[in-house]
Amino acid sequence: MRIQQLEYLETIVKMGSINEAAKALYLTQPSLSNAIKELEKEMGITILNRSKLGVSLTNEGREFMIYSRQVLDQVQLLEGRYQKQVVRKQAFSVSAQHYAFVVHAFVQLIKTVNADEYQFTLRETETDNILSDLTNFKSEIGILYLNHFNERVMQKLFKEKDLIFTPLFTALPHVFVGRQNPLTKKEKVSLDDLVDYPYLSYEQGENNSFYFSEEILSTIDHKKSIKVSDRATIFNLMVGLNGYTISSGIISSALNDDKIVAIPLDVDDSMTLGWLKPRQSKLSSIAETYLKMLKQHIRGYGFEII
Structure with a gap:
């Protein structure tokens, strides 16, 4: 060899x-x-x-x-x-569901890189692609959520693909809306409050199982529903159409210009967000640094790291 x-x-x-x-x-x-x-x-x-x-x-x-x-x-x-004459590019790749705190930590990581050359990749992608990226070594870390609805199915997939899920924090569901949305006048919203507003969610490609949805309560039927593929579009539709989506409640004002507001959703559910890696792989020092920054950012929003 x-x-x-x-x-x-x-x-x-x-x-x-x-x-x-x-x-x-x-x-x-x-x-x-x-x-x-x-x-x-x-x-x-x-x-x-x-x-x-x-x-x-x-x-x-x-x-x-x-x-x-x-x-x-x-x-x-x-x-x-x-x-010493050989210049090596620092490399790191992460695949994740669409979370602002993932991007914020990624930006911080790159700002601290002391290298003339590097090759970093951030993939905000479909849930199934996260698992594929890890098993095919396209990414070193994957970030997604589990809850009581999808946990059993997802943990089974993790085991089949020899992946380890490590929890980061638990969050209560929030509704994300544009700052001008009438719902922002409420301290908490119910599912009934949302009926007449367009529901925004991320498409999951060919593997469009409810268990792969990035939004909880994915089996609920909606009068108005729009699927998108990227976070910038979903935010534009929140502002332009008074649409909403359901997520963790963490919004990075530095990245989103304070246009989006998170309102607690009155449902009996929670989300455990965490990171994945292949069971036998050892994290690089850059990956370790990224996780450290990710945890710092999460703590900054008042969440306790598990």
Whole structure:
């Protein structure tokens, strides 16, 4: 086994295609494919599922990648220590449901990075994609919520995909509305108060199960319903259409210009927000720093870290 083979494999997994990885590595597709086949033969496992649509990791491949990443991290540490002329980009990636506190901590993290070059990725994405990003090593950390409705199903998926969920904090549901919405006059709103307002929620792509919804009470039928794909759009619709969504109650005024207001929702429910990682992987120092900043930001809104 050669370090170069592990680096090739990491690029393939990142690109999701041997052909695209070959272009990025300036190799021919057959030579790259053969290098991975030799690695599989030597290890005695099948690392990649190959199809016309691209490649994905097998269960054995996901486990192998955990150890491969640790080897490559150690190689980079050695090169950074003894090859001073080599410039290494700091890298970090997080996949999350649509939460302002996730973005705020990400911004703080980048501001503290002491490096001339870095490659950071923040994916605000569908719930199923968070799990996929972690199992395929596109992200180091995933952030989502559990409650009494989805917990059993989600925990089963975490176990199947060998992921660990660590709680961060528990929040009571809040309704997010534009500052000019008449509901802002209320200290607390009920479901009946919301009937005539457009309900805004995030679409979940092909896996549109109620259990994957980012909003609690996802099985309730609504007279007016609008699905969106990004946080900027959902905020614009809150302001422009007096729409609402349901979330944790944390709003970052620094990012949202005080246009959005959170009002407690009078329901018997709660949300436990937390972070995910592959069970056998060890967090990088950058990931540890990000989690520290995330917790500081959450505490700043009066929540207690679990």
